[in-house]
Amino acid sequence: MATFQFELVSPERLLLSRPVEMATIPAIEGEMGVLPGHAPMIVALRGGVIRVQENGAETEALFVAGGFAEISAARVTVLADEATPLASxxxxxxxxxxxxxxxxxxxxxxxxxxxxxxxxxxxxxxxxxxxxxxxxx
The missing domain is CATH 4.10.860 (DNA Excision Repair, Uvrb; Chain A)
Structure with missing residues (x-):
């Protein structure tokens, strides 16, 4: 399946950087699914959970307290105010x-x-x- 580069950056460090099949992000307007080839945009994030899918299964779930996401056809970069793995x-x-x-x-x-x-x-x-x-x- 096609992938895109997903990066999650918090003020402290780079938390995640790898090719993924899909990401669901908590945009201000509502939950937003991102797939390869997505239209370019910049969206504000609200507090919520980012979910990442690879090989047809959810591999990451991280809580973000807000921030921004820059989306292009081949890359998504999330700049989070704070990010915590959901399990933590x-x-x-x-x-x-x-x-x-x-x-x-x-x-x-x-x-x-x-x-x-x-x-x-x-x-x-x-x-x-x-x-x-x-x-x-």
């Missing part, structure tokens, strides 16, 4: 981080710029997705 995602830690994100959002005064509240809300949503992903793992 702790429900207790995710719930703790969700509570911290909610507290940070609630502590922002209404006089602050809307962009600051939007960023804090995006973090809350990402941590909600982490809790859900950890519960499903």
């Amino acid at each position: 995602l702790s429900r207790a830690e995710s719930e703790k981080r969700l509570a911290e994100a909610e507290a940070a959002l609630n502590a922002i005064p209404l006089t602050e710029p809307e962009a600051k509240r939007d960023a804090a809300m995006a973090r809350v949503l990402a941590m909600q997705a982490a809790v859900a992903a950890a519960g499903a793992a």
Whole structure:
């Protein structure tokens, strides 16, 4: 089957770089499947799980807290804010981080710029997705 190069980069390091048959990414607009020959685009990511398929089976599942993906016909590069293998995602830690994100959002005064509240809300949503992903793992 045809493949494309998939790369997942976090701020700390390159996490994954190899040819894959398909990747499913959590785009802001919704789950998005990418196959070889996909139309070029750049998409924003929300908190969710990236799933990679090779030889007809899922070989990787990684939680990302947001970021961007650059897609071309022969390559997908994901620049993730943070990335964790799904098997390493702790429900207790995710719930703790969700509570911290909610507290940070609630502590922002209404006089602050809307962009600051939007960023804090995006973090809350990402941590909600982490809790859900950890519960499903």
